[in-house]
Amino acid sequence: MSATPSAPFLRRVTPDGWAAIAWLAGMVFTALLRIRLPGQDEADVMPGVVIVRWDGLLMLFLATALALRGSALLTSRPAAALRYLLVAAVLGSNPLGVMAIPAAQYLAVDVALYAIAAARPPREAGRALLLSLGVLFGHLAVRLLAGWSVATTSALAVALTAVVAWLLGRSEQQGRVHAERTRAQSAAQAVTSERLRIAREMHDSVAHSIGIVALQAGAARRVIETQPEQARQALGEIETASRETLAGLRRMLGALRTDEPGDPGTRPAEGAGLPEMPGLAVLDRLAEVTAGAGVRVAVRRVGEPRPLPQDIDLSAFRLVQESVTNVVRHSGADSCTVTVDQQDPGALVVTVEDHGPGPRRERDGDGGRDRAHDQDRDRVPSGGGSGYGLVGMRERVTLLHGEFTAGPRPGGGFRVTARLPLPAGAVTR
Numbered sequence: 001m002s003a004t005p006s007a008p009f010l011r012r013v014t015p016d017g018w019a020a021i022a023w024l025a026g027m028v029f030t031a032l033l034r035i036r037l038p039g040q041d042e043a044d045v046m047p048g049v050v051i052v053r054w055d056g057l058l059m060l061f062l063a064t065a066l067a068l069r070g071s072a073l074l075t076s077r078p079a080a081a082l083r084y085l086l087v088a089a090v091l092g093s094n095p096l097g098v099m100a101i102p103a104a105q106y107l108a109v110d111v112a113l114y115a116i117a118a119a120r121p122p123r124e125a126g127r128a129l130l131l132s133l134g135v136l137f138g139h140l141a142v143r144l145l146a147g148w149s150v151a152t153t154s155a156l157a158v159a160l161t162a163v164v165a166w167l168l169g170r171s172e173q174q175g176r177v178h179a180e181r182t183r184a185q186s187a188a189q190a191v192t193s194e195r196l197r198i199a200r201e202m203h204d205s206v207a208h209s210i211g212i213v214a215l216q217a218g219a220a221r222r223v224i225e226t227q228p229e230q231a232r233q234a235l236g237e238i239e240t241a242s243r244e245t246l247a248g249l250r251r252m253l254g255a256l257r258t259d260e261p262g263d264p265g266t267r268p269a270e271g272a273g274l275p276e277m278p279g280l281a282v283l284d285r286l287a288e289v290t291a292g293a294g295v296r297v298a299v300r301r302v303g304e305p306r307p308l309p310q311d312i313d314l315s316a317f318r319l320v321q322e323s324v325t326n327v328v329r330h331s332g333a334d335s336c337t338v339t340v341d342q343q344d345p346g347a348l349v350v351t352v353e354d355h356g357p358g359p360r361r362e363r364d365g366d367g368g369r370d371r372a373h374d375q376d377r378d379r380v381p382s383g384g385g386s387g388y389g390l391v392g393m394r395e396r397v398t399l400l401h402g403e404f405t406a407g408p409r410p411g412g413g414f415r416v417t418a419r420l421p422l423p424a425g426a427v428t429r
Contacts, residue, residue, distance in 0.1 A: 015115035019071035019085065022111045026104035027064065030096065033104075047097075056095030063092030067108055078116045082128050085109045086135045093139075099151035101139055103158045110165040117169025118176075125173075129166045133159055187391050194392035195399075213238050279313035280340055286321060287338075293328045296335040303343035312420050315396050316340075316350050322393055323352035323416045331356030331414060347402075348420045355413035393418070 013021075034047040070084025089105045096102065109132055117125040136159050140150045220234035278286075287297035308316070320338050327336045333356030341349040390406050393416070397404040402420040409415045 014075060015111070015119075016071050016074045019074050019081070019108045019111045019115070020068055023064065023067040023071065023085075023088070023108035026102075026107040027060075027092075029104045030102065053095075059091055059095045063088040063105075066091065070112070071108065074112055074115055078112070078120060079124070079128070082109070082112045082116065082131065085112050086132065090135065090139060098154075099143065099149050100155040101136060101158060102154070103161060106136075106158050106162065110162055113162055114165040114169040117166045118172040119169075122170075125166065125170065129163070132162050136162070190391040191395045194395045197392075213242060278317050279310070280308070280316055280320075281313075282317070283320065283338060283340070286317075286324065290324055290328060295324070295328050295333065297324060298335065298337045300337060300339045302339060302341040306342060308348065309423065312348060312400060312422065315400055316348055316418070316420060318396060319350055319393055319416070319418050320352055326414075326416075327352070327354045327356065333357075333413065346422055348422060349417065350420070351415065351417045353409060353413060353415040355409075355411070357412065390416075 033045040034043050036043045066084050067088035070081040070088065073081035073084065085108050089101055089109055092105045093101045113128055113132055116128045120128075136155050140152065140155050143150045216234040216237045220231040220238070223234075224231040283299045287299055290297045324336060324338070327333055331354045333354040336352060336354035339349075339351040339353075341351070393406075394404045397418050397420065400420050402418055404416075404418050406416045407414070
């Protein structure tokens with residue numbers, strides 16, 4: 001249960017602490033009303049006879065003990081905490097000689113109502129409000145039945161403050177629920193959009209492969225009788241292209257192409273000169289384009305370069321492109337390093353890291369490792385185009401059965417790493 005104020009310097013105080021502070025502040029205010037302060041001819045409220053006797057002081061002491069006990073339970077047992085605070089308010093009002101429970105004695109109850117309404121289910125919050133109002137007007141009813149005078153308007157004012165505190169708590173909970181629903185929808189939209197983009201790229205790749213198959217099949221048909229060796233070679237090309245395309249489709253199972261995503265916006269890491277179906281071979285060109293946006297990209301290759309399946313090559317490039325785009329847009333760094341590690345014959349590892357101090361507004365994901373900054377941890381980019389932040393990158397890696405991590409570097413900056421497994425006997429496109 002959490003209903004603390006959003007101001008940074010107030011976040012350390014828990015709802016328990018606020019309730020205790022409210023009760024003590026109310027007691028101090030009650031005391032100040034009953035003494036003559038500098039500049040006053042007399043005190044605002046004459047102290048009752050009971051308050052200066054031992055029984056009155058004992059009731060105030062017991063009320064304070066109950067209020068502090070209730071405050072301590074507010075986070076773990078809010079319903080019990082509210083009951084303690086209500087009993088304390090009634091008991092603390094008795095020795096004051098008042099005709100209704102004063103607002104000062106109800107401040108802690110107001111804090112509890114706010115905390116319960118902000119963090120607990122609506123039905124429980126409603127019961128808490130009804131109980132608080134019932135105690136206020138029940139106190140008036142008891143006094144009336146006993147033949148004592150009552151201050152109805154004062155009780156109505158205290159009830160109004162309780163209702164306002166409850167409404168503020170409900171408003172905070174509704175805003176939080178709406179924000180969480182919006183974040184979930186944005187994340188789902190980002191995943192869907194990235195799947196559509198991957199499906200479009202896979203469609204283009206398959207169309208390209210099928211075109212090669214058709215050409216090679218036609219060539220084999222023409223020379224199968226006169227040049228059987230060339231026909232055999234063409235059939236081998238058909239087999240290779242077919243196997244690679246089928247493997248790619250299996251790896252991308254689940255990414256269904258339905259509607260086309262919106263028109264992509266211009267990205268700092270995207271520019272003229274990049275092929276329509278790029279791969280890691282054009283990273284140097286990507287570095288040149290990014291340098292024009294003010295960020296130097298150092299490309300580092302580890303291991304002996306070897307051919308990669310087209311879907312993995314393209315996905316690795318898109319991961320680098322998206323990560324470099326985040327560096328340009330959000331990191332505040334003037335350089336970054338891209339490492340392509342092909343030492344492991346069974347996997348391709350791609351890493352992008354920078355030393356920038358700035359916030360990562362797009363660097364968000366569904367895992368804790370992706371949350372570089374608390375203030376930006378729930379942001380997910382919206383809209384069309386290819387920039388979907390960590391959500392899209394994670395989805396792309398997941399579809400390839402790979403591993404994805406993103407987070408701040410120990411020495412400052414940010415690091416994105418993707419490990420893409422390579423199928424046995426992987427061949428180039």
